Amino acid sequence: MIRILLADDQALVRGALASMLRLESDIEVVAQVGSGIDVLPAARRTSPDIALLDVRMPTPDGLAVAADLRDALPDCRVIICTTFGRPGYLSRAMAAGAAGYVVKDSSPEQLVNAIRRVHAGLRFVDPALAAESLATGASPLTDREADVLRATVDGGTVSDIAKVVGLSEGTVRNHLSSAIGKTHARTRAEAAKVAEGNGWL
Structure with a gap:
């Protein structure tokens, strides 16, 4: 059995x-x-x-x-x-x-x-x-970029996201910019949606 x-x-x-x-x-x-x-x-x-x-x-x-x-x-x-x-x-x-x-x-x-x-x-x-x-293909996102996009799903500000992931606001902006580029999105919300739709988050 x-x-x-x-x-x-x-x-x-x-x-x-x-x-x-x-x-x-x-x-x-x-x-x-x-x-x-x-x-x-x-x-x-x-x-x-x-x-x-x-x-x-x-x-x-x-x-x-x-x-x-x-x-x-x-x-x-x-x-x-x-x-x-x-x-x-x-x-x-x-x-x-x-x-x-x-x-x-x-x-x-x-x-x-x-x-x-x-x-x-x-x-x-x-x-x-x-x-x-x-x-x-595989996810193009780094672990940190994925963390930042996950925190973006709740719709907070860059400051809110920085507190959640434990990074500086400048670093969060850099990760968001990179993630937006890699997902071919126009906004961070769209990047999070694309990443979630592909199962990368």
């Missing part, structure tokens, strides 16, 4: 996934949780073979949880299962140790195939997202 832990903050989605997977004779859902903080304790308690994680969950998010599982329970392989088919999320997921990435509008057969492949020691990435990721 392939033992699965499901982590998704939407109870309806989580329940539907569990019901669907229980129809497979070789898959057993051993735990269901609704937030990132509950994943590691549930995984330690139930010893799943695979953790199926959403990206956007209450703290920490699925990408951070994937890295935590890789370090704490290396025998538990991770598949990201999310609404957000963004190239940046894919590259960040793989860097965090995920072995698979499936978008939620995939067919049930594709998800089950991904689970079986990952359990067999292989990788699985949604084919359309893999192609888009190759076309888009």
Whole structure:
């Protein structure tokens, strides 16, 4: 049996996934949780073979949880299962140790195939997202530029952003200018939107 832990903050989605997977004779859902903080304790308690994680969950998010599982329970392989088919999320997921990435509008057969492949020691990435990721390339932003753009999302002034990220106002302006150029945006708000849309934040 392939033992699965499901982590998704939407109870309806989580329940539907569990019901669907229980129809497979070789898959057993051993735990269901609704937030990132509950994943590691549930995984330690139930010893799943695979953790199926959403990206956007209450703290920490699925990408951070994937890295935590890789370090704490290396025998538990991770598949990201999310609404957000963004190239940046894919590259960040793989860097965090995920072995698979499936978008939620995939067919049930594709998800089950991904689970079986990952359990067999292989990788699985949604084919359309893999192609888009190759076309888009890696994030052009430095870590600091990404931090500054994340702080921009709330719409504060340069002074507000500087306080949030712990940099001088001049340094924040430099990072914003660079990020605007790299995203081909006209404003910092547009740059943040482009970066978020590509999964770089």
